[in-house]
Amino acid sequence: xxxxxxxxxxxxxxxxxxxxxxxxxxxxxxxxxxxxxxxxxxxxxxxxxxxxxxxxxxxxxxxxxxxxxxxxxxxxxxxxxxxxxxxxxxxxxxxxxxxxxxxxxxxxxxxxxxxxxxxxxxxxxxxxxxxxxxxxxxxxxx
Amino acid sequence: xxxxxxxxxxxxxxxxxxxxxxxxxxxxxxxxxxxxxxxxxxxxxxxxxxxxxxxxxxxxxxxxxxxxxxxxxxxxxxxxxxxxxxxxxxxxxxxxxxxxxxxxxxxxxxxxxxxxxxxxxxxxxxxxxxxxxxxxxxxxxxxxxxxxxxxxxx
Numbered sequence: 001x002x003x004x005x006x007x008x009x010x011x012x013x014x015x016x017x018x019x020x021x022x023x024x025x026x027x028x029x030x031x032x033x034x035x036x037x038x039x040x041x042x043x044x045x046x047x048x049x050x051x052x053x054x055x056x057x058x059x060x061x062x063x064x065x066x067x068x069x070x071x072x073x074x075x076x077x078x079x080x081x082x083x084x085x086x087x088x089x090x091x092x093x094x095x096x097x098x099x100x101x102x103x104x105x106x107x108x109x110x111x112x113x114x115x116x117x118x119x120x121x122x123x124x125x126x127x128x129x130x131x132x133x134x135x136x137x138x139x140x141x142x
Numbered sequence: 143x144x145x146x147x148x149x150x151x152x153x154x155x156x157x158x159x160x161x162x163x164x165x166x167x168x169x170x171x172x173x174x175x176x177x178x179x180x181x182x183x184x185x186x187x188x189x190x191x192x193x194x195x196x197x198x199x200x201x202x203x204x205x206x207x208x209x210x211x212x213x214x215x216x217x218x219x220x221x222x223x224x225x226x227x228x229x230x231x232x233x234x235x236x237x238x239x240x241x242x243x244x245x246x247x248x249x250x251x252x253x254x255x256x257x258x259x260x261x262x263x264x265x266x267x268x269x270x271x272x273x274x275x276x277x278x279x280x281x282x283x284x285x286x287x288x289x290x291x292x293x294x295x296x
Contacts, residue, residue: 083260126246
């Protein structure tokens with residue numbers, strides 16, 4: 001009885017892991033390829049130049065703005081995909097990772113908050129603010 | 143044409159390499175998580191959490207939904223929260239603080255595994271998420287208390 005329940009748990013865990021991985025694959029592969037294209041065609045370097053002054057406050061290269069934008073507006077997985085295409089130092093990885101983890105998938109997660117009775121606008125605002133402040137602080141501290 | 147193919151190959155290689163690393167971490171973690179759920183460890187985590195919650199202004203009764211959302215994920219946590227709200231009738235303040243914390247910090251196992259595979263050490267990935275989330279919730283609770291004092295609810 002006990003063994004059967006535990007076996008069921010292992011099966012469910014495996015299935016859940018595979019479904020997350022599949023979701024991740026569907027988003028990450030196209031986004032990473034798209035960012036690589038943007039990079040090699042000169043579009044990303046141009047955008048990076050535009051964003052560089054602002055991103056410098058966070059200790060990040062201009063290119064990282066793309067990961068932040070797609071991570072927040074699309075999904076965290078897209079942000080991860082964009083991040084995978086960039087060359088970053090260990091410090092920059094921690095800063096960008098922290099900012100994406102704190103604030104991502106805002107349209108989808110905002111909708112979940114609203115549906116479960118929370119104030120989505122406040123939650124979204126606090127997330128963006130916290131991600132920004134955390135990025136600034138990590139740049140100063142690390 | 144070679145530019146097109148080379149970019150495609152490079153993007154594909156970078157994403158599949160990252161995905162492989164993520165899979166190596168994610169699969170064992172999810173297995174462990176399901177076993178822990180089955181063995182009732184989530185309740186123990188939530189009672190351990192209660193002390194920390196009080197300090198940032200969250201009442202103890204949010205501990206279990208909070209632990210669920212924090213460890214497992216947003217959507218699942220939202221379901222548990224919705225049920226708790228209907229059964230227990232939470233205050234607006236409790237809901238606001240819970241959602242602020244959970245918005246910043248959820249699905250810790252999955253997200254930490256993904257960013258660990260991208261080269262962020264696990265303790266660092268957890269710290270840079272939990273510390274800002276606790277700080278923001280604490281500041282929010284102070285602000286809400288001040289607002290309630292200025293405009294008391296009769």
